[in-house]
Amino acid sequence: MKAAVVYKKGAMPQYSEFPEPIVQSENEVLLCVKAVAITNLDKGKASGKHYSSENDSQNGFVVGSDAVGLLEDGTRVYARGISGTIAEKAIVEKNRMVLLPDGISDATAAALPNAVAGSAMALKFRAGIKAGETVLINGATGFTGQIAIQLAKYYGAKKVIVTGRNEQTLQGLLKLGADEIVSLNQDSESFIARIKEIQDHTPIDIILDYLWGNPASLILKALQGNGSFTHKVRFVTIGAMAGESIELSSGTLRSTNLQLLGSGLGSWTKEEVKLLFLEILPEIFALAAQNKLQVNVEEVVLADIEKAWDLEVSDGKRLVVII
Incomplete structure (x- = not known):
């Protein structure tokens, strides 16, 4: 599959071929990815500067923490990734998924969650x-x-x-x-x-x-x-x-x-994170679907990830990779 891969911490993600991830437990499911926001969290983890950064991997790692995409039955969801998500496919957690309402675009749905958590x-x-x-x-x-x-x-x-x-x-x-x-x-x-x-x-x-x-x-x-x-x-x-x-x-x-x-990763309780997925995100996705929330995004395609990674977007827009 095609993916945005970091081969060395601090290096630019590359548009590369990468092995398709494999589901390994009953709490995991394969997602066909459609949109992923590039966030400061993702950039920090890719550079190795964020406290939740992954260890170095000889074979590289796919960047991206969450995604909007389709399950095997065609259900459209937002989900947190177990594997990196700026890729054609990703493994996500079943208990950290949110069904998306009609009326919200893939790009808007991908842009919102990190900002809602923040x-x-x-x-x-x-x-x-x-x-x-x-x-x-x-x-x-x-x-x-x-x-x-x-x-x-x-x-x-x-x-x-x-x-x-x-x-x-x-x-x-x-x-x-x-x-x-x-x-x-x-x-x-x-x-x-x-x-x-x-x-x-x-x-x-x-x-x-x-x-x-x-x-x-x-x-x-x-x-x-x-x-x-x-x-x-x-x-x-x-x-x-x-x-x-x-x-x-x-x-x-x-x-x-x-x-x-x-307020950030590690400071929230399990119950608070559970409420984020069960109540908060569904409510805010519904607001956006009803045009009651202004969400400004700029879209790029996966093949342009190397040019887009450090792209300066204006007026507080969120950069979203469309796959």
């Missing part, structure tokens, strides 16, 4: 979002950030504040449901002052952070109290696009009613 899981299970709360999304101009805006509003957020560097894309987030934008292009003191002002007038309940690094440090500094009572904030880190480390003073933690949490 937003809904944080909102529902880490932050415990309640109707009427205020949510700040740090680094909202990417694809997952855009989905997070829409889901925060769907789950009842009263106000959604977003940060980012791309001024044009930031303005576009207002059409997705964002109520206020804060540019990361301003100097540190001005940014801190703006977050303080927001916190004083419309206290932030939840922060979804996709950047970490210096932007997260600045937000946490802005939240630091002065000895009086403070508003409780649940800060959930989901990504590290701005760096793996932050500067956090003991004074910030001691002076602020702050919960610092993480």
Whole structure:
């Protein structure tokens, strides 16, 4: 079969022939793959930099973590892969499959799940979002950030504040449901002052952070109290696009009613992952099928994987490989 194969960690995936995977247990099933999104998770695992990266394989490995495709009986599903999924065929888990509704394209269905895991899981299970709360999304101009805006509003957020560097894309987030934008292009003191002002007038309940690094440090500094009572904030880190480390003073933690949490592979419980497949993804696939969720994708074909892998897509689109 044709597949996107990495022969050495850090190398570009190659469009190559690769042995067809073989079902080895009753919990596995063969999927004829139709569409796969290229995510930061996939890129991190291929480079060996993500904490869930595979060990080196002499024969190479197929990239891709999930897929949309057809089962042997023609049923169209989204599923998590056991084998790599950017290939003509993949082995997937029976208990991590979701039937797809009519009205949703293969590309849209492939694009959504990683972003849903990176937003809904944080909102529902880490932050415990309640109707009427205020949510700040740090680094909202990417694809997952855009989905997070829409889901925060769907789950009842009263106000959604977003940060980012791309001024044009930031303005576009207002059409997705964002109520206020804060540019990361301003100097540190001005940014801190703006977050303080927001916190004083419309206290932030939840922060979804996709950047970490210096932007997260600045937000946490802005939240630091002065000895009086403070508003409780649940800060959930989901990504590290701005760096793996932050500067956090003991004074910030001691002076602020702050919960610092993480949301990602390994942090979720088995029950939470089960709910992702049984309830959350089906609900959000249905929203997209009814055109109640805006999903921006750019499509490429498998044969062009080497050119597409590092392709810069504009306006927070998700790149999807069509097979």
